[in-house]
Amino acid sequence: MSADTFKAWRVTGIKGWDDLVLKERTSPKLGQNDVLVKWRYVSLNYRDLIIPMGQYPFPITPDVVAGSDAAGEVVSCGNKVTLFKPGDRVISISALSYQTSPFKPHMIPTILGSAVDGPLQEYSTMDESTLVEMPQSLDFQQASTLTTAASTAWNAFFALGGKQLQPGDWVLIQGTGGVSLFGLQFAKAVGAKVIATSSSETKCQLLREQGADHVINYKECPTWGEEAKKISGEGVQHVLEIGGAGTLGQSLEAIAPSGVISLVGFASGFANAPSIMDILLRTCIVRGTMVGSKEEIVEMNDFIDAKGIKPSVDPTVFELKDLKDAYEYMWAGKHFGKVTVRVS
């Protein structure tokens, strides 16, 4: 394969993973402000799995190239490119027009892997403004995990003016997915205390090894929010809300007055949401939270270098041609940390 003709996973429909098809493609011509990137690793997110299943809430462009997060190497640059040169190590951002916060609905048609081509292909041609230099302390595999999961945790803790996570704060993270594990690492790096939940004893033990101060098995203890409140005293200052409707009730039990629940995901579905009064009476902030902007990813990468943070990467690595095995693995919840796919 060359940069002229190469393989790309395209979303040809939304009836299931059979609609994800590995096709040959030709590279678009390099424009003056474009950078040709050879991807080394892609990491997977929940959204990648549900897009071909028709469960993603935003529009899908027919035949779009799949994928959200990747790290790779600059191969060549258009003649007006000033930010990069061949050999630079870069990562993707989440939406081409999401340069600074806050995320706005008009940016939805520029999200990678749903609206515009993502990085589940050997090469991409990207405008230079849509790439970020990798943290220097990470390798390609580690850096490929950052764009979505890490920047979402970063946005939740550090991007709400006046409510940034502080040393000594209590944080509640739900489950052992990518967002939560980055949340754990960022919280510990600023000296916060972490209560983490998971569904199995094996994963609970891994959370302890990653530095969680308290761990609760949410299957065995359905009132994990009340438990977190007892542990923290007056309640936790931040919750990374991964489950959504089905878990928000317990998060409201855990939150301290004026605390922040960052509503990130909907992994528990959309049923059984708490009532408006349940929210009102907690006097907390429930904040819809999206991935980080390009500007936030740059700040986060500096923090990762400064604190020596190494992303938690699942030991099983998949090849590009075996993408669907990686999807099955992640869908079955066999992973701990980010699932990665080796591209080249």
Ligand SMILES: NC(=O)c1ccc[n+]([C@@H]2O[C@H](COP(=O)([O-])OP(=O)(O)OC[C@H]3O[C@@H](n4cnc5c(N)ncnc54)[C@H](OP(=O)(O)O)[C@@H]3O)[C@@H](O)[C@H]2O)c1
């Ligand atoms: N707003 C945004 O921009 C944004 C960005 C990234 C992700 N998200 C969303 O955030 C969620 C997590 O993303 P991710 O990439 O971290 O996912 P992931 O790596 O697939 O991890 C999901 C984890 O969530 C935990 N979980 C699932 N159902 C749960 C429940 N009912 N209660 C508590 N924990 C539960 C599980 O942990 P255990 O296996 O330990 O039980 C599971 O491993 C997804 O819904 C995703 O769509 C949103």
